[in-house]
Each structure stands twice: as structure tokens, then as C-alpha cells.
Amino acid sequence: MLRGMNVTKTFGGLTAVDDVSFEIERGEIVGLIGPNGAGKTTLFNAITAVHPPDEGSIVFNGTELTGLKPHEIAQEGIARTFQTARTFNESSVLENVAVGAIFGNGESIETAETRARDCLEFVGLGEYETEAVGSLNLVDRKLLELARALASDPDLILVDEIGSGLSPAELEELTERLKRARKERDVSIIWIEHIMEAIMGSTDRIIVLNQGEKIADGTPEEVQQNKAVAEAYLGGVEV
Ligand SMILES: Nc1ncnc2c1ncn2[C@@H]1O[C@H](COP(=O)(O)OP(=O)(O)O)[C@@H](O)[C@H]1O
Ligand SMILES: [Mg+2]
The missing domain is CATH 3.40.50.300 (P-loop containing nucleotide triphosphate hydrolases)
Structure with a gap:
């Protein structure tokens, strides 16, 4: 590969x-x-x-x-997660992951959000989608990075x-x-x-x-x- x-x-x-x-x-x-x-x-x-x-x-x-x-x-x-999580702290968990889908896949906003939601569920962060990223703890931020990488399929x-x-x-x-x-x-x-x-x-x-x-x-x-x-x-x- x-x-x-x-x-x-x-x-x-x-x-x-x-x-x-x-x-x-x-x-x-x-x-x-x-x-x-x-x-x-x-x-x-x-x-x-x-x-x-x-x-x-x-x-x-x-x-x-x-x-x-x-x-x-x-x-x-090819997607990647970063050593120091490069999340956008003020934006929501869902927006952060949707960025991965748009950047990696060139998707529209709506399909990107659907895909982001699916990836958040997959890593176990579904219930946090409207939270600000800054409010997540360390392990959840790392799961968020993973969700963002997965969102680009x-x-x-x-x-x-x-x-x-x-x-x-x-x-x-x-x-x-x-x-x-x-x-x-x-x-x-x-x-x-x-x-x-x-x-x-x-x-x-x-x-x-x-x-x-x-x-x-x-x-x-x-x-x-x-x-x-x-x-x-x-x-x-x-x-
Ligand atoms: N952008 C850069 N400019 C100059 N030196 C760099 C840069 N990135 C990495 N290095 C140097 O390259 C070497 C390897 O770094 P890095 O790949 O970050 O190591 P690791 O991830 O294995 O800890 C180090 O000596 C580091 O200082
Ligand atoms: Mg390193």
C-alpha cells in the first residue's frame, strides 16, 4: 500500500x-x-x-x-493525527471533525457533518458533538483527533x-x-x-x-x- x-x-x-x-x-x-x-x-x-x-x-x-x-x-x-492535538478550541466538537471530512474528501458541509457525526459515534464522543473542544479532557481530545482523521475516509x-x-x-x-x-x-x-x-x-x-x-x-x-x-x-x- x-x-x-x-x-x-x-x-x-x-x-x-x-x-x-x-x-x-x-x-x-x-x-x-x-x-x-x-x-x-x-x-x-x-x-x-x-x-x-x-x-x-x-x-x-x-x-x-x-x-x-x-x-x-x-x-x-492518508490522514494523520498530531503529537500536540491541533484542534480549534473555540469551535464545537462536530465542527472540528467535519473539517477533516471537507479537507480530506472535498465533501459538502451537509455530508461532512453526517460523516463527522458517524465518526464521533465510532470513537465514543457522540454525546459531546455540541461541546466546545476546549472543554474536553486529554483522552477525549485524542479520540477527537482520531475521529477527525477517520472523517476523511x-x-x-x-x-x-x-x-x-x-x-x-x-x-x-x-x-x-x-x-x-x-x-x-x-x-x-x-x-x-x-x-x-x-x-x-x-x-x-x-x-x-x-x-x-x-x-x-x-x-x-x-x-x-x-x-x-x-x-x-x-x-x-x-x-
Ligand atoms: N522543521 C524543522 N527544522 C529544523 N530541524 C528539525 C525540524 N523538524 C525536525 N527537526 C530536527 O530533526 C530531528 C528529528 O526530529 P523529529 O522527526 O521531530 O524526531 P522524533 O519525532 O523522532 O522525536 C531532530 O534533531 C529535530 O530537531
Ligand atoms: Mg516526534
Whole structure:
């Protein structure tokens, strides 16, 4: 479904993503981990053309993404959630999610609202549709981000550190929603988390970045036993 080949992104003298190649199959939930500054978010930014890659190729459902604009990539079927929830605090929960449907799918206001309502129900926020986004707690804001991503009817969702700041029970709830989205909405997911344990039990495969390079790509068990991964985490700022 998604194939990156030799993707490189530099910022000045810093190579944030260094010659990284990867593949995501339809229906997979793939974890993307690595210490702080490993290049995880930069890889998402390269895929979505927020910061297009300097070199390499990214092909999605047979379409070359490099050279496309962010909204064109959204319309190809890639949605994302952000590390810091980028919600519009004054507007209502429903309006926030409807924006996802309009941006990603070019829908009319009415169909966007219908779709937004359906996605809010799906993540369990149906009863909050008229509330201001600013009144939601952290886990509900993350569910809102997920609903907004789903509202664009994507084939692939890029999830950036949706688990940070949550209790184990809240993380479990989010994980269940992501798994249900895969099953019932037919989406594939690439899921960035800084902490490996958070996604060990809920991903089919894990890709590990360190200092911009891909150092491992395998099942959670393989990655957990990988020496280079252990060293990268020990050498990093946080474990
Ligand atoms: N827009 C940018 N301008 C300059 N440097 C950046 C930018 N985005 C990321 N970087 C740098 O690229 C490296 C990788 O960052 P990032 O992809 O955010 O890491 P991660 O998400 O794995 O923590 C870091 O050294 C970071 O400071
Ligand atoms: Mg990041």
C-alpha cells in the first residue's frame, strides 16, 4: 500500500531522515519507534508533504506522492493525527471533525457533518458533538483527533504519539479504538510512540529509527530482542 524508497530529509546540516526505505501492507498496524529526535515525525512530514523529502520516492496505492501538496495527499487517502492535538478550541466538537471530512474528501458541509457525526459515534464522543473542544479532557481530545482523521475516509492513518500523557487504562481504550478502526473501517495505521512498551502488544510490526536511520524492522518480539535497538534506547536521552 505504501512504499518509501531511500527517503532522506535534511534540515541545514542535520540529516533528520537518512536513506530510509519501508513498506506498509494493507491492513497492517505498524509501530514506528525510536528515541527523541530519531526522525519519526519528520518521516510523517515527508509522507504528507509538510516537509517533502530531499531525496527518495514514496508511492501510495500506485501513486508517487513526492511533488504532491498536503491536501492532494490527504485526498489520496492518508490522514494523520498530531503529537500536540491541533484542534480549534473555540469551535464545537462536530465542527472540528467535519473539517477533516471537507479537507480530506472535498465533501459538502451537509455530508461532512453526517460523516463527522458517524465518526464521533465510532470513537465514543457522540454525546459531546455540541461541546466546545476546549472543554474536553486529554483522552477525549485524542479520540477527537482520531475521529477527525477517520472523517476523511482514509486508507491509511498516521498516528503521532497519541498515547503520551495517558493512563494505562486510557491508552488501552485508544488502542482498542485503533484496532476497531482497522477492522471496521478498513484502515491501515502507522503508529509513532516514543515508548516501545506502549505499542508492543498492539502492532503487527515495528520499525525502529535512530538518528534518522532505520535500524530494525520486524515483529514486536524481534525488535524487543534486537541489540541495536536496546543500545539506541540506552544511548538516547530517555529510555
Ligand atoms: N522543521 C524543522 N527544522 C529544523 N530541524 C528539525 C525540524 N523538524 C525536525 N527537526 C530536527 O530533526 C530531528 C528529528 O526530529 P523529529 O522527526 O521531530 O524526531 P522524533 O519525532 O523522532 O522525536 C531532530 O534533531 C529535530 O530537531
Ligand atoms: Mg516526534
